[in-house]
Amino acid sequence: MGISDRKEREKEELRDRILIAAKSLFLERGVEKTSIRNIADRIEYSPGIIYHYFKDKNEIFHALHQGGFIQLMEKMQVLNSVRNPMERLKAMGSIYVRFAMENPDMYDLMFIKEAPIDHVFNSKDDQWKEGGGTFNFLRKTIEDCIAAGYFKGHDSEALSYMIWSTVHGMVSLSIRRRCEVVLPDRQDSIVVDGLEEFYKILDRL
């Protein structure tokens, strides 16, 4: 058993090396410009070997984007210390936006790209589906807000989707360079400024 365990580990090792190479290349130049041959070059194997560890290129980037969700979820942990649900909601927005702006390529992979989402539907253990996903965390917070008297007459699920969309919209328009065109002077601050406007609205409720 011990021996076959070691074999298992050694096999996993190459899988990890592929993933590490893929990740560094992806962070250097993005998904599209990272080719199977690039990855193979970096780990000094032939391109074919990659298909013994991953079904296709999508599966590699699906595996990578899983790490992003864990990262994001970790940053959300500090929210457990925020008692007031409305304060928690706002802090959540700030953490979400900061994560996106500090890791734009990872955010892109997680929430914008077409690529890895196809794989999500076929794969069993996936960060999207898993119980404590980020969206459910948001929904729970919204429900706490409603219980505390905020958002009277709202549908918590649809409201969660709307609020998620607000922060996602702001960061994704920025990442995909649509605010550079529309607000060239404020491109650096507009996402944070927009978030501020959202908080002003929440404060008035």
Added chain:
Amino acid sequence: MGISDRKEREKEELRDRILIAAKSLFLERGVEKTSIRNIADRIEYSPGIIYHYFKDKNEIFHALHQGGFIQLMEKMQVLNSVRNPMERLKAMGSIYVRFAMENPDMYDLMFIKEAPIDHVFNSKDDQWKEGGGTFNFLRKTIEDCIAAGYFKGHDSEALSYMIWSTVHGMVSLSIRRRCEVVLPDRQDSIVVDGLEEFYKILDRL
């Protein structure tokens, strides 16, 4: 002069045929799966000819996505008859969302894809930059709302960005299939439901 004009028109004609072929292929199968050779096949010319009319593939899709803005702007025209600025703002959101859901590929090209936006910065006459763009229309409406007593203490520019982001976020999460994973039961209605939640908030201000 008349003769060289006709020549001009005939030259434009092939350019248009390329564009028409590209558009139909793009609506059938998306940008990525539409190749230069596909387009050339459809117009029964060799692939090389396309580069006499367009710098590269991006320029073709940039030209195409221009049409989308004109389409969207046309739909916005009915808003001129809505006197109340807050009602106009809400109607605007509905038109925007309907446009996105009815033309998801075009919307994707206009507001999500990386491809054509690079070209926007280099090109002189572009729907993004042009005076009466959709964003300025939104900003104008927001300013009218402020003048009418709504949104006290808000920065109209940042608020416009935030409101744009809310509708963009909802439709882009839907188009890029992120709500299928998170809310599989409501995927057909969630965008409209989310918009409803947004209107509820606006009504409370």
Added chain:
DNA sequence: TTGGAATATTAAACACTGTTTAATTATTTT
């Protein structure tokens, strides 16, 4: 009408891409 210049068009190649195949090398088991 003819010859030369300008233009339009193409065939072929370049350097890539993701993926699959069969062949080869290495390792494990009998």
Added chain:
DNA sequence: AAAATAATTAAACAGTGTTTAATATTCCAA
């Protein structure tokens, strides 16, 4: 040591966007 299994590779396939040089076509002046 031989056979079976697994790991790894080389080579090919079918495609991509783009560029090059060659060819066909059109135009205009002599």
